[in-house]
Amino acid sequence: MAEVKGVDTIIPANCPDWLGETVEVSQDAIVIGAKIQALWNVLGMSFIPYCSLCIEPLTWHRPNDGDLLLHCPICGRRWVMDNEWLLDLDRRGIKI
Secondary structure: OOOHHHHHHHHEEEHHHHOEEEEEHHHHHHHHHHHHHHHHHOOOOOOOOOOOOOOEEEOOOHHHHHEEOOOOOOOOOOOEOOOHHHHHHHHHHOOO
């Protein structure tokens, strides 16, 4: 059986237009990721999002950072809450 490090399974993105891009993320995507993280943590494994352009672990942001969820410390790409998520928070009176 051949061994492959987990980070070596990331398919690099070859799109220079992504540098500094802001990517909108749905609440569902984060909820699904959190569920995977919880399941893997019970098994002693980690779920760590990486930038597919730089193959670099993303920096997480706390809820008090506005709509910013994650960013890549190398290329500066940012992942933010999508408009539907922001509207839902606004409807529920939650300020970010």
